[in-house]
Amino acid sequence: MKKIYMEEALKEANKALKIDEVPIGAIIVRDNVIIGRGHNLKESLNDPTMHAEIIAIKDACKNLGTWRLTDCDMYVTIEPCVMCAGAIYQARIKNLIIGSPDEKAGGVISLYNILFDERLNHQVKVYLGIMKMECSNLMKSFFSELRKRK
DSSP states (O other), rough: OOOOHHHHHHHHHHHHHTSSSSOOEEEEETTTEEEEEEEEOHHHHHHTTTHHHHHHHHHHHHHHHHSSOOOEEEEEEEEEOOHHHHHHTTTTTTTEEEEEOOOOTOTTTTOOOOOGGGSSSSOOOEEEEEHHHHHHHHHHHHHHHHHHEE
């Protein structure tokens, strides 16, 4: 797992932060090339499905011309929710690299373990903790500022 790719995911998270979205970013890599990028746009587009992971998957699928991302790795700053974990499974992502867990809404390791269900016909390898503090601190500062404004 490469730190440089999590740094790219953090750049995406910062794009979300600049437009007052929850600062989560995701990228998809194949053969050491970034083929998909995404950051949260749920508030901006008034669409609950516009999470960083979904946007990155759509971008990668468009760039490859297929929905199967079997040889791809996803780097995401914060643990995916249940919806995004399902999309990662459906896209057949090979490796999922998570910066920091999400104790309140995580669908992979915290609240639910969707990608570890052996009944599923595709298994995603999950790695946790690359740039954990940077990813976690970005979220904490965002929500701290949000509480101050309210």
